[in-house]
Amino acid sequence: MKRITAAITAAAAVAAAACLVLIALASGGSYVFFTPTAYISIDINPSLELGINRFDRIVSVEGYNAEAEELLDELDIRFLPYQEGLQELLESCGVDAEGIQSGTEEEDAGDDTEEDGGSRYRHHGEKEEESGHRHE
Incomplete structure (x- = not known):
């Protein structure tokens, strides 16, 4: 009788631990997804x-x-x-989304692509010199 009780207690402990791990993974995953x-x-x-x-x-x-x-x-x-x-x-x-082209922070760091100095967006069809300024 004691063996059966011990086996049930051990199985319940394993099931509870598995549930806690599952809850931790689910809550961590939802945090990662929704942040x-x-x-x-x-x-x-x-x-x-x-x-x-x-x-x-x-x-x-x-x-x-x-x-x-x-x-x-x-x-x-x-x-x-x-x-x-x-x-x-x-x-x-x-808005015509085809005419908008965006850059990333890495490739545009310190780059002034607009006359007002600082927009990270270039207009479609424009080329950029090595100095970082645009040509039309």
């Missing part, structure tokens, strides 16, 4: 900010004006890959 690691700020009318996770998915969308809130009520771009979400967002705003 933005990058933000994309769109300052056309409407003004929005997209939070992007480490898997390149949109995990948060925040509107900064009434037009943005209205647009976000119509669109459901959360959890889409950010490229698809941006494409859908820009198309719904009537």
